Amino acid sequence: MRLTPDEWIFWQHGFLKLNATIVFTWVLMLLLAVGSKLVTRKLSMDLERAHWQNLLEIVVTGIEKQIEEVGLHSPERYVGFLGTLFLFLATASLFTVIPGYEPPTGSLSTTAALALCVFVAVPLFGIKERGLGGYLKSYAEPTAIMLPFNIISELSRTLALAVRLFGNMMSGVMIVGILLTITPFIFPAVMTALGLLTGMVQAYIFTILAAVYIAAAVGSRKAKVEPALKT
Amino acid sequence: MDNMTIIAVASILVAGMTTSFGTLAPALAEGKAVATALTSLAQQPDASATITRTLFVGLAMIESLAIYCFVISMILIFANPFWHYVIAQTAGK
Numbered sequence: 001m002r003l004t005p006d007e008w009i010f011w012q013h014g015f016l017k018l019n020a021t022i023v024f025t026w027v028l029m030l031l032l033a034v035g036s037k038l039v040t041r042k043l044s045m046d047l048e049r050a051h052w053q054n055l056l057e058i059v060v061t062g063i064e065k066q067i068e069e070v071g072l073h074s075p076e077r078y079v080g081f082l083g084t085l086f087l088f089l090a091t092a093s094l095f096t097v098i099p100g101y102e103p104p105t106g107s108l109s110t111t112a113a114l115a116l117c118v119f120v121a122v123p124l125f126g127i128k129e130r131g132l133g134g135y136l137k138s139y140a141e142p143t144a145i146m147l148p149f150n151i152i153s154e155l156s157r158t159l160a161l162a163v164r165l166f167g168n169m170m171s172g173v174m175i176v177g178i179l180l181t182i183t184p185f186i187f188p189a190v191m192t193a194l195g196l197l198t199g200m201v202q203a204y205i206f207t208i209l210a211a212v213y214i215a216a217a218v219g220s221r222k223a224k225v226e227p228a229l230k231t
Numbered sequence: 232m233d234n235m236t237i238i239a240v241a242s243i244l245v246a247g248m249t250t251s252f253g254t255l256a257p258a259l260a261e262g263k264a265v266a267t268a269l270t271s272l273a274q275q276p277d278a279s280a281t282i283t284r285t286l287f288v289g290l291a292m293i294e295s296l297a298i299y300c301f302v303i304s305m306i307l308i309f310a311n312p313f314w315h316y317v318i319a320q321t322a323g324k
Binding site for chain 1: 280281284287288291292294295298299301302305309310
């Protein structure tokens with residue numbers, strides 16, 4: 001029984017292995033990049049716009065609103081990273097409706113890579129916003145005794161991000177695989193639908209947690225002073 | 232009992248117990264979280280978006296503890312390094 005798509009090898013040469021995780025990730029990358037390139041070829045600012053452009057605008061403004069609600073002001077700076085995370089994870093789990101496809105996030109390598117991206121991005125955004133000294137000083141808040149605990153919490157929540165996503169995706173695939181051997185076909189189909197739901201929820205959770213970590217690093221100040229005289 | 236039997240019995244027993252006991256506490260905690268969220272929703276329906284989002288994030292964090300137990304069980308059953316080592320030794324003999 002295959003635990004992860006890592007074990008499904010398409011091509012091998014020496015120690016270079018082309019396994020299903022890499023191939024499916026490439027397919028997703030191709031689809032997302034080519035799709036967005038095609039949709040954004042002719043953007044229109046009038047009220048008449050193509051359907052796909054409308055759809056993309058709904059998605060992007062939805063993500064920006066969520067980032068704003070988490071406490072990150074000026075979400076345009078973060079929507080590139082966080083939006084890509086969400087779109088990649090959402091499409092990775094959405095395509096399980098296609099037979100023969102296994103989500104590449106069902107492999108610990110992919111989820112560890114994504115968690116490492118968040119681990120690197122959080123200090124980057126923090127330093128860009130607060131400067132190196134200000135960001136490093138935040139590790140000693142509220143007192144200097146908290147320094148080792150803050151560092152440990154940074155590492156452990158990265159690990160938790162990776163294992164949470166991997167566990168959810170892998171369990172979905174595994175449940176369907178086990179049920180296929182013992183029950184009529186309706187139950188694996190229903191479990192695939194449930195796996196779809198948990199995949200979307202996990203994509204949302206991953207993105208929101210990354211946004212919360214970035215907000216903590218950036219030092220979410222109080223909301224800007226309400227613009228007075230807003231008639 | 233030789234090594235192989237001990238490793239097999241221990242892996243199977245612990246794999247079963249890990250999932251069964253490891254999902255007890257997260258289930259109780261999630262029930263409590265949802266109950267509190269429902270109470271606060273009933274008190275303040277305007278804040279439903281914030282409450283729902285925070286509820287889902289909290290549930291995911293609690294759920295991840297049960298997922299850890301599940302991953303350990305799966306590793307013990309399907310990717311057990313001690314079992315592979317013992318099998319390799321017996322095959323090599």
